[in-house]
């Protein structure tokens with residue numbers, strides 16, 4: 135099938151990848167991929183190992199620059215110099231290994247890189263009490279219970295750590311959050327809470343991309359399903375128009391060819 | 396982990412856990428108190444203000460080295476070169492101002508200018524060594540242990556080269572005064588050491604930079620993703636450990652009124668021992684200077700006891716070596732206590 139025939143403007147209005155190709159030497163990790171995400175939408179990114187999902191995320195985050203094609207965010211073509219640049223625009227990546235420091239407390243993690251300071255004789259001093267107050271409030275508003283925001287993250291469960299990241303993202307005015315394999319290491323109950331967290335984020339009108347190998351999770355949470363195979367986008371459909379069969383066929387490449395929406 | 400976490404959340408024992416944690420974190424102070432008490436009881440002449448002041452004064456050089464080393468280790472690095480940096484700064488100070496044959500004999504007008512002048516030179520030596528280490532480890536991505544071991548050997552060689560292998564002695568009186576004067580009956584060196592500890596305790600616990608040192612030492616990936624300049628934080632840690640070592644070297648030169656080619660040999664090990672005993676984890680991201688102070692004082696009080704008992708100095712070595720091993724055991728015990736009860 136030829137995925138090159140996808141229209142340049144595709145899907146949602148918040149983020150668009152337009153004809154993006156990414157080569158690592160001879161390997162084409164992504165080939166002419168066009169994909170869009172809208173605010174208030176959860177998109178599940180599916181595909182086998184090496185299909186190019188993480189590569190797409192790295193491009194969205196600004197960790198790597200695409201070989202060709204462009205990225206449009208909020209209607210403006212962007213060239214992210216670093217993850218910092220995408221972050222400043224409100225794009226947040228929640229990695230599988232999580233961006234949490236186990237050796238410091240919830241507050242320090244929540245404010246990582248954005249610490250509140252006051253100047254004392256020109257010296258920046260952390261405003262610990264204010265940061266604690268905000269962390270407690272945001273965690274409570276986000277429906278996350280922790281015994282104390284002053285305990286180190288190592289004492290929290292995987293789901294609670296993930297919740298820190300999501301709450302942090304919402305609080306700092308994030309617009310698009312990308313979760314790479316968020317449930318791989320979580321138990322059933324934790325996954326349920328994780329899905330709830332994601333729903334809550336979406337219901338606040340934010341966009342979510344979730345990378346997963348688990349079709350059940352994808353069908354439970356996503357509004358739209360996108361499948362990559364060997365660097366090409368081979369399926370992009372609203373979840374209600376998909377069945378487990380069509381999606382797994384798209385992933386493995388078996389069975390009758392599937393159409394792009 | 397999910398199962399034990401789930402059960403843990405339902406147990407309302409935060410208060411007693413705080414206590415356990417508090418005890419585990421400050422155990423080195425308890426050990427110091429017990430040791431001092433035992434020495435005072437059993438060693439004639441130990442329980443005197445003069446002895447205690449001496450302990451604090453003796454702690455100056457290893458103490459300041461330990462502060463720098465702690466910052467390097469907490470940030471997830473290691474700096475083995477501090478002892479040679481200290482010696483090189485001391486030798487640079489001595490060569491600059493000494494009136495002896497090997498000295499340059501700098502005598503500015505007015506003479507007190509030798510104090511800020513030589514201090515500036517010493518600190519620049521520290522900056523140079525720190526930049527060199529940072530370049531090797533952060534830019535060239537060499538293993539910090541090996542790279543700073545190389546620096547350790549290299550800069551000790553530089554000390555010998557700078558002095559022509561000879562002792563350089565005879566410092567002008569303003570510099571001698573730094574080491575000899577007292578303020579409110581307490582040696583200036585002790586005040587300076589206390590000031591360094593307080594200043595860096597403040598920096599590590601109250602400022603964003605201090606926070607970053609812990610974050611980078613705990614998991615450099617997370618602060619990198621959060622937009623923190625991880626490499627700059629690591630570089631700053633190397634610079635600080637070297638500059639503090641150079642400062643200790645400058646103080647040591649004023650104290651010994653010069654420098655010998657083998658000045659301060661063995662202090663790296665002592666600083667290392669103090670840091671580990673003080674509860675700084677070699678994994679990085681963990682430890683407090685308040686513990687390190689206790690570690691330094693503990694080692695110093697043991698050395699003083701050995702001196703008072705007129706034992707052979709190698710007993711100090713044996714006791715200190717034993718303490719390091721004990722500290723490592725304590726560290727792993729702390730972790731298992733944590734994972735069991737916290």
Ligand SMILES: Nc1ncnc2c1ncn2[C@@H]1O[C@H](COP(=O)(O)OP(=O)(O)OP(=O)(O)O)[C@@H](O)[C@H]1O
Pocket residue numbers: 158161162163181182183184185186187188189190
């Ligand atoms: N830095 C790199 N250098 C060279 N090749 C790379 C690099 N990163 C990814 N690749 C290759 O690009 C292809 C796509 O990789 P990617 O990590 O995006 O897959 P993925 O869909 O995330 O797979 P998984 O489900 O296993 O995480 C693979 O063939 C991979 O080997």
Ligand SMILES: [Mg+2]
Pocket residue numbers: 187188189
């Ligand atoms: Mg991947």
